[in-house]
Amino acid sequence: MSRMTAFPLLFSPVRLGRLTLANRVVMAAMETNLADPSGAVTEALVAHYRRRAAGGAGMVTVEYACVEQRHGRGSSIQLALDEDRLVAGHARLAAAIADQGAVACLQLHHAGRQTSPRFLDGRQPVAPSAHESWMFRTTPRALDDAEVEALVGQFADAAARAVAAGYAAIELHGAHGYLLGQFLSPWTNRRDDRWGGDAQRRLAFPSAVVRRVKAAIGDRPLVYRLSAEEFVPGGIDPDEAAAAACALVAAGADAIHVSTGIAERLDTNVDPIATAEGWRLGHARRIRRALAGAAPVIGVGVIRSPAMAEAAIAEGSADLIALGRALLADPDWPRKAAAGRVAAIRPCTSCNWCIQRLGQHGGIGCAENPAVGRDQLDGPAIRTNRPRAVVAGGGPGGMAGAVLLAEAGWRVTLLEASVRLGGGIDVSARPPFKDKLLWYRDHLVRRLAETGVDVQCGTPADAAGILAHDPAFVLVATGSLERDGEVAPGGIVVPAYDVLAGDRPLGPGPILVYGGGETGCETAELAAAEGWTVHLVTRSTARQLARSAELVYRRTLLQRLHAHPRIELLAETRLARVEGDQALLEGPGGARRRIACGQVLLAQGRRPADGLATAMAAAGVPHAVIGDARRGGRIGDAVNDAWDAIRGLPPA
Ligand SMILES: Cc1cc2nc3c(=O)[nH]c(=O)nc-3n(C[C@H](O)[C@H](O)[C@H](O)COP(=O)(O)O)c2cc1C
Ligand code: SF4
Missing domain, CATH: 3.20.20.70 (Aldolase class I)
Structure with a gap:
């Protein structure tokens, strides 16, 4: 050294x-x-x-x-x-x-x-x-x-x-x-x-x-x-x-x-x-x-x-x-x-x-370093013929995948619909105390530049645009879409994801967050941290809040939520509908309640945005679908998906 x-x-x-x-x-x-x-x-x-x-x-x-x-x-x-x-x-x-x-x-x-x-x-x-x-x-x-x-x-x-x-x-x-x-x-x-x-x-x-x-x-x-x-x-x-x-x-x-x-x-x-x-x-x-x-x-x-x-x-x-x-x-x-x-x-x-x-009793892994736990395996095969790849989506899986492809010798174009890179990382980093995630986004942005990936922000990845690059491989990392729920967005009703992504403003309050998963809990904490009164409404029991979150993080998140003076938790409660600025709730035993809100944030889950996969299959282009476009998950799931997909490509 x-x-x-x-x-x-x-x-x-x-x-x-x-x-x-x-x-x-x-x-x-x-x-x-x-x-x-x-x-x-x-x-x-x-x-x-x-x-x-x-x-x-x-x-x-x-x-x-x-x-x-x-x-x-x-x-x-x-x-x-x-x-x-x-x-x-x-x-x-x-x-x-x-x-x-x-x-x-x-x-x-x-x-x-x-x-x-x-x-x-x-x-x-x-x-x-x-x-x-x-x-x-x-x-x-x-x-x-x-x-x-x-x-x-x-x-x-x-x-x-x-x-x-x-x-x-x-x-x-x-x-x-x-x-x-x-x-x-x-x-x-x-x-x-x-x-x-x-x-x-x-x-x-x-x-x-x-x-x-x-x-x-x-x-x-x-x-x-x-x-x-x-x-x-x-x-x-x-x-x-x-x-x-x-x-x-x-x-x-x-x-x-x-x-x-x-x-x-x-x-x-x-x-x-x-x-x-x-x-x-x-x-x-x-x-x-x-x-x-x-x-x-x-x-x-x-x-x-x-x-x-x-x-x-x-x-x-x-x-x-x-x-x-x-x-x-x-x-x-x-x-x-x-x-x-x-x-x-x-x-x-x-x-x-x-x-x-x-x-979960699996072998060790790392969200950012997919080789962890499998260092005995070879990484992605190096291409000397410099084939073309297109990555659709500039979230964590797309960015990491583009870097991996470039490191393996591919000429890579990354298409991102938004004006900036980040996608799911920015969304995950927005709630309180999660800004360390931006370290990873910034690292990936730096690596994209160092590895010569052609990054095209503000360019939605449609099938025709992708095929124009004549790619030998397409990585579909297009993330997720709002899942249809009983209450549709419109008026004061907004997907929580859009607020976390910075596409819609937060507030005014009082704010009702509908959904007790990790996203709902984090959105409630964010809204409270910004000074709003928050009603966190979930159909599940209080014990099931953020139930798929990582154990250590979950415990501290729930402690903060329960201790927060501006957050009211309404468990086992359904949001029946929103009329003007009134949210109509049905609680345990059918008890009804009406809450005046400035904003209702829906956190009812997302579904894969995987439409491009069908188009690529129809065009006969080798492709892989990763991350939230494949199934909802964390940053580590998307990045590890990218490694698996690229490593699995047949040798040139
Ligand atoms: C996946 C994992 C496994 C760990 N296993 C052990 C262990 O076998 N023995 C131990 O003393 N500490 C263990 N720790 C704690 C670490 O040694 C270390 O103290 C902790 O991760 C905090 O340091 P860091 O922020 O540098 O990771 C483990 C931590 C992690 C993340
Ligand atoms: S980046 Fe995440 S998964 Fe990787 S070592 Fe750090 S905490 Fe673990």
């Missing part, structure tokens, strides 16, 4: 125990669901980490690996290292990382109460105390003394296997409310024995694990990942975390990795889009001060720009910077940053499409 760099601290070497890392960028552990069902390493997993390591991070931390699969698995598919048969796969994984010049680190983990009997062949989860997990809808069984002692040994055994596999460093997953954190936390450790009862005894299990693991790994560095605040009443607070960090370093940890949160507060771990950049650095700074140089501190959490990472080191918040999702969206973040090519970084927007995929 270049010695001349715009970020000299970030790209300076750093000591970690007896190792020296080439720079201070660490890839944070992120589960991928790419292991096989028995917990073994797969080729997809090796390819995933090889690609991340090739991007230039000083150390790459492999996702949480289970030290005891009978009770410790945290998900249906999880990497493991609790048996000798698993060592060979890990050896391939560690070598793939080291071959790219990064230090290979493995995170060791036991889920404790944060798992479900579904992942444990029906067995009841175990924990320090029988403290219910509402998230997993289960109450664990309290471990007995001998079981706790045995677990210390199981962490050490897994660490010894990791050394045999060739990992150069180990991280203990003591954060995010898993077993190690459960022992430390007064919220989950209600014991009164040598493993709990006061702060000193709550430290006994994590300290014992640190000592035994350290003994098992010799002079390799041991990182301890800690939640510096759990954000639940009675959970670990920053003072307790600082004291624990000092004790864990005294027990043998070579670095403290400062994260936050537990399963009940996932929003403080895999931060949703609304969360401010770098907000956890204050927690890291506090622990770094308490450690007073006894061990380096790794800071993490929504660190997206090299400038923020550099400043965090300069200000003394952290010695190393861990990047999670930023390295999914762009594994070359470190190399680009080191070379000062900051604008070239594909920016993670915290959209959490990746998390949503894991929640």
Whole structure:
């Protein structure tokens, strides 16, 4: 990596125990669901980490690996290292990382109460105390003394296997409310024995694990990942975390990795889009001060720009910077940053499409980087004969598809009916707290220019116009149209989509939003944020609001909606009709209500705008329909559709 760099601290070497890392960028552990069902390493997993390591991070931390699969698995598919048969796969994984010049680190983990009997062949989860997990809808069984002692040994055994596999460093997953954190936390450790009862005894299990693991790994560095605040009443607070960090370093940890949160507060771990950049650095700074140089501190959490990472080191918040999702969206973040090519970084927007995929038990993916989770596959075939392609639609799928085609050697024309590029991204970015999405739009616009795509805005993509280009391939990314509902647009009744797209003004109020899906909820929040009184009307129950939204985002969105003084929620209520400025509603049990409104915004769903597909089929032109033109979805669905379609094209 270049010695001349715009970020000299970030790209300076750093000591970690007896190792020296080439720079201070660490890839944070992120589960991928790419292991096989028995917990073994797969080729997809090796390819995933090889690609991340090739991007230039000083150390790459492999996702949480289970030290005891009978009770410790945290998900249906999880990497493991609790048996000798698993060592060979890990050896391939560690070598793939080291071959790219990064230090290979493995995170060791036991889920404790944060798992479900579904992942444990029906067995009841175990924990320090029988403290219910509402998230997993289960109450664990309290471990007995001998079981706790045995677990210390199981962490050490897994660490010894990791050394045999060739990992150069180990991280203990003591954060995010898993077993190690459960022992430390007064919220989950209600014991009164040598493993709990006061702060000193709550430290006994994590300290014992640190000592035994350290003994098992010799002079390799041991990182301890800690939640510096759990954000639940009675959970670990920053003072307790600082004291624990000092004790864990005294027990043998070579670095403290400062994260936050537990399963009940996932929003403080895999931060949703609304969360401010770098907000956890204050927690890291506090622990770094308490450690007073006894061990380096790794800071993490929504660190997206090299400038923020550099400043965090300069200000003394952290010695190393861990990047999670930023390295999914762009594994070359470190190399680009080191070379000062900051604008070239594909920016993670915290959209959490990746998390949503894991929640649905799929392999890891990224909204912006479709190769994630499939790095073992070849990308789109390169065309040397420069065939012509037309992309119809300048939303996220169309823009990303046009860039992919151009990168693969096609001569690409992109036709967009509106006067500007953006489409669905602009619509999604309009509600409060979602402006990070515009980073991605701006990135795509830049890439379109760099790859020489002929962008024609203000040009509706009709069949004749497309065929005039004589394309060898057409990507239909024409988005969606308003679905016909019981109440039609007209007068004060306007599709919410048109307002979000900026095609129609918002207001005047009071505003009635009809539809309790994600769009309806977000539109209600937007209208309230702009000062209007809002009636959010949905035929569904209140529990079903925004039900298809990503889990972490949904929870924070609903909290804000319910707390907003200007939003009235009318659930199980139908909008019968609108007469002048009066909305006529039918509530539960047929109760009727009349509300005076300045505007009624319809958020009743959209349907694919896929008419061009028929025309292209009739003309015999090879084509693919993607994104909302195929089926309603998120930005990640459209972009990944584009990759699938282009990758699936037959070779020239
Ligand atoms: C898909 C995904 C999987 C994750 N899996 C783990 C994990 O296995 N172990 C862990 O300690 N943290 C895990 N995390 C949390 C990340 O390590 C990181 O702390 C978090 O994403 C915030 O950092 P970021 O904003 O740089 O992504 C995961 C996060 C994501 C997005
Ligand atoms: S899916 Fe979204 S949040 Fe996840 S890495 Fe990609 S851009 Fe970031």
